[in-house]
Amino acid sequence: MAPKKRSAAQGGRTKKAQKKESPKPQEEVQLDTRALLSWLLSDEALSLAYPPIERGKGEVDWSDAEVQKGGKKAPPPPLQRSGEGKTAKDGGKGEEETPLLYPAPYPAFSPFLTLVSSYLLSKPISHKLGLRTISTALNAPFNLRTRSAWEEIGYEGRRRVMWEAKTQHKEKSAEQLGEVLSGLRELEGDEKGDEHEDELRKLKSEVDKAAKDTKGAESRAGAREAVQEHLTKIKGLGKGACEIFIRRIQHPWASLYPYADSRSLEYAHEIGLLKEGLPEKDYTAPEDMDGLILERSKDLLAVFREGGLGGAEGGDGEREKFVRLLDVLVGLGLQKQLVEARKRAAGGGAANGGGKDNVKEEQEAGTAVA
Secondary structure (H helix, E strand, C coil), X not given: CCCCCCCCCCCCCCHHHHHHHCCCHHXXXXXXXHHHHHHHCCHHHHHHXXXXXXXXXXXXXXXXXXXXXXXXXXXXXXXXXXXXXXXXXXXXXXXXXXXXXXXXXXXXXCHHHHHHHHHHHCCCCCHHHHHHHHHHHHCCCCCCCCHHHHHXXXXXXXXXXXXXXXXXXXXXXXXXXXXXXXXXXXXXXXXCCCCCHHHCHHHHHHHXXXXXXXXXXXXXXXXXXXXXXXXXXXXXXXXXXXXXXXXXXXXXXXXXXXXXXHHHHHHXXXXXXXXXXXXXXXXXXXXXXXXXXXXXXXHHHHHHHHCXXXXXXXXXXXXXXXXXXXXXXXXXXXXXXXXXXXXXXXCCCCXXXXXXXXXXXXXXXXXXXX
16 A cells, blocks of 8 residues: 655655754644644744743943943933823823834834834844844834834934843944935935835835736746845845845735745744755755745645635735744744644643754844844
């Protein structure tokens, strides 16, 4: 009797992949694809992938002498907030902002905020630091949720955000964000305060045009190349930031759909949604890797549709859920919670000391696809 074919959710991993995913005992849980997908789209999965953001441990305050001697920049002065700048809760006149945390979906994250968060997550810092920086910038007391707001605070204001977030590369990030903002003004050709400035309409029109000029699956490649072509001209935005941006913006920008970057595909393979992963980057030509990423993206979408959880094919609901799936996969992978996720999806509840799988800890670095 011929052996049964293994499904996309079960099959075909290499010895290298198996070694990477040990220890195995927890993972040998019988779990069908639909059950796994259903759990990955749950609030429980999102909470496991993106736990509450912890406060920083503090930074060394350099004395003036140490600053002059070592070339270090002193931290900015504490944020001074007048009655106008405070929320009503703090005794001021302003309105209380609803907390905004990554990875909130569109439209809570405008195309502009999606790009800023993609830039911050592409920095050579830990994923947790990137998330904390985003949370610090978008919420009280800064509430930087528009392009104009980011421009108005200037370099010192952006620097203060970085210090408040207790992140790394504070000065460089504050400086590069200024260059990104200037580059976006030049690209978009709009005026400060334009009511549509956060929609990045010029960039979207170029992406849609590139997709329209090609046909079939090639339209996705053309649209993706248009994003990279225009954004990488802006100093501070590299391929890593573009990959994260495309992964998230494909919900409202349908011409980029479907797209899963190399990181989300890696974790989709490790958790058991895809039978084939991606080859090693060092041994694969960039153009070949780009083609494989688009093919694997199509494979993952097929598995997603087999689960029957996305609604109308290609519709807004399906795109939103697909992006959420990718966000959760990336978060689970970076939090080392893939084995724990499979256990919970199978109904086993939280494991003792969960999240101890051997998925390597990585950073959302600009040199890698985040």
